[in-house]
Amino acid sequence: MSAHSHSYSHLERPKRVRQPGEPLRIGIGGPVGSGKTALVAALCRQLRDEVSLAVLTNDIYTTEDADFLRKHAVLPNDRIAAVQTGGCPHTAIRDDITANLDAIDDLIAAHDTLDLILVESGGDNLTATFSSGLVDAQIFVIDVAGGDKVPRKGGPGVTYSDLLVVNKIDLAPLVGADLDVMARDADAVRDGRPTVLQSLTKDPAATEVLAWVHAQLSADAL
Structure with a gap:
């Protein structure tokens, strides 16, 4: 199978076995320009005074997303790391996750009391999902x-992510998108998994996504 062949067998793999004291890892993926980095920034601003967290970004040739987060001071610089994938973004989060695992190890070594690591994928299409060996839950x-x-249209990211976020809903009238149709179609393909429709312009705290992350952290503490 070629590196660009899309197999979804990873969706059936068991979740990684976390060791005691390991931080929860939440992956945030989606197409280029969908608002992943802005969502990561919003979550960092809301969570940084509550939990010990870090961020790991993935870009093909640059560290642009990590640089954006540092520029906006959403976390101390040493809590923001970047992986340059050098190829298809989905490869580094799904097929060969070594670089991401190494970067996570470095973050944990530098901050041994981490509660949460947000792993942002590089921009990709609707087929991109995280390996269950890399993250414990994923937002698309x-x-x-x-x-x-x-x-x-579906696709693994839309269908199987633990949380689907339909972003920039304030722009819906400008592009002729029917939000009721989007919500209905998402429900039809997601088998009960939650979907959030949001605008970070109108809700810069990402209230519903933040509540979902809080729920993951609370469940993790049980």
Whole structure:
């Protein structure tokens, strides 16, 4: 099978076995421009005074997303790390996760009381998902710019992510996207998994996504 062949067998793999004291890892993926980095920034601002957290970004050739987070001081610089994938973004989060695991080890070594690591993927298409060996739960972010047909098209990110976020809903009237259709179609393909429709312009705290992350942290503490 070629490196670009899309097999979804990873979706059936068991979740990684976390060791005592290891931080929860949440992956945030989605297409280019869907608002992943803005969501990561919003979550960092809301969580940084509550829990010990760090961020790991993935870009193909640059560290642009990590640089954005540092520029906006959402966390101390040493809590933001970057992986340059040098190829298809999904490869580093799904097929060969070594570079990400090494970067996570470095973050844990530097901050041995971490509660949470947010792992942001590079921008990819609707087939991109995280390996269950890399993250414990995953958020998939789409936006309304692609039209209201995107949830209906499905794909592993839309269908199997633990939380689907339909972002930039304030732009829906400008692009002719019907939010009711998007919500209905998402529900139809997600088998009961939650979907959040949000605008970070109107809700910069990402209230519903933040509540979901809090729930993951609370469940993790049980």
